Amino acid sequence: MTPVSLIFRIVVRITGIMLVVASGYAGAGSISTAGQAPHERCGYCHELDGNSRMEGFPRLAGQSFDYLVKQLHDFRARRRAGTMQATAELLSDAEIIAVARYFNAQTPSATVNASPATHDRQTAEHLYRRGDSARGIPACSSCHGANGEGRSGIPRLAGQHAAYLETQLLDFKRGVRVNDGEGVMRSIVSAMTEHEIHALARYFASFDSRVSASLKLAP
Numbered sequence: 009m010t011p012v013s014l015i016f017r018i019v020v021r022i023t024g025i026m027l028v029v030a031s032g033y034a035g036a037g038s039i040s041t042a043g044q045a046p047h048e049r050c051g052y053c054h055e056l057d058g059n060s061r062m063e064g065f066p067r068l069a070g071q072s073f074d075y076l077v078k079q080l081h082d083f084r085a086r087r088r089a090g091t092m093q094a095t096a097e098l099l100s101d102a103e104i105i106a107v108a109r110y111f112n113a114q115t116p117s118a119t120v121n122a123s124p125a126t127h128d129r130q131t132a133e134h135l136y137r138r139g140d141s142a143r144g145i146p147a148c149s150s151c152h153g154a155n156g157e158g159r160s161g162i163p164r165l166a167g168q169h170a171a172y173l174e175t176q177l178l179d180f181k182r183g184v185r186v187n188d189g190e191g192v193m194r195s196i197v198s199a200m201t202e203h204e205i206h207a208l209a210r211y212f213a214s215f216d217s218r219v220s221a222s223l224k225l226a227p
């Protein structure tokens with residue numbers, strides 16, 4: 009981990025703790041959060057329209073409804089590690105549905121996050137569109153969609169922050185993130201080099217999210 013990302017993680021952690029402490033005070037009556045919709049709390053880190061500008065905070069705008077619901081349950085049940093556990097513990101089942109519906113309905117912003125160097129783009133494009141059967145790597149597009157739009161239960165990658173995606177792929181590779189069902193992502197990523205992961209993260213972050221307009225799958 010680079011010093012910058014370490015410092016970032018520490019700052020995020022402290023912010024999360026402060027929010028939990030603040031919500032404790034709110035319970036004691038010193039700060040009233042009455043009238044605040046649950047998604048407004050998310051906006052502190054993910055922006056109210058779900059198009060977070062800070063790279064450590066994933067974008068939620070237009071993200072698959074089923075995927076959002078699953079991640080929030082996973083954080084709450086501590087099947088997925090991270091800062092979000094403390095936030096998810098404060099959500100009821102009904103609030104999980106409400107925030108997932110809210111962020112699924114937001115429109116992803118047009119911002120293009122990263123553009124890989126030409127050689128890296130070719131490496132990433134090949135893996136994304138064709139995979140590498142010799143190493144047992146399926147084409148990412150077969151699940152995540154031709155434009156990185158995702159589908160029910162499978163996350164949208166288009167326009168997501170490259171640094172966030174790279175961390176997730178490395179976490180799958182190192183067994184830090186283990187909430188991918190039967191290990192679908194862990195087995196795919198285990199065959200990939202860290203350089204390929206870096207190239208891929210920058211590649212799908214550069215997809216124009218407007219091409220793969222939000223999938224409005226919420227019930």
Ligand code: HEC
Nearest residue numbers: 023024049050052053064065066076079090091092095107
């Ligand atoms: C203190 C900042 C903070 C707040 C407040 C916050 N989040 Fe997060 N969220 C994060 C960070 C950082 C991550 C990246 C994963 C991690 O480290 O836990 C994340 C990850 C997520 C993810 C996983 C996204 C993905 O692509 O897998 C979802 C879903 C999510 N947050 C939803 C929410 C919702 C809904 C709320 C409000 C109820 C919320 N977050 C409030 C910081 C925050």
Ligand code: HEC
Nearest residue numbers: 146147148151161162163173176177187188192193196208
């Ligand atoms: C067989 C279907 C399938 C294929 C093929 C696949 N994925 Fe995934 N991917 C998933 C599922 C399902 C998840 C969500 C896991 C969970 O529930 O947490 C996921 C999650 C991810 C995430 C985390 C996103 C986030 O917001 O946190 C990244 C990044 C990712 N995949 C990249 C890739 C790449 C790169 C490839 C190709 C090398 C690929 N995937 C191939 C099914 C697939």
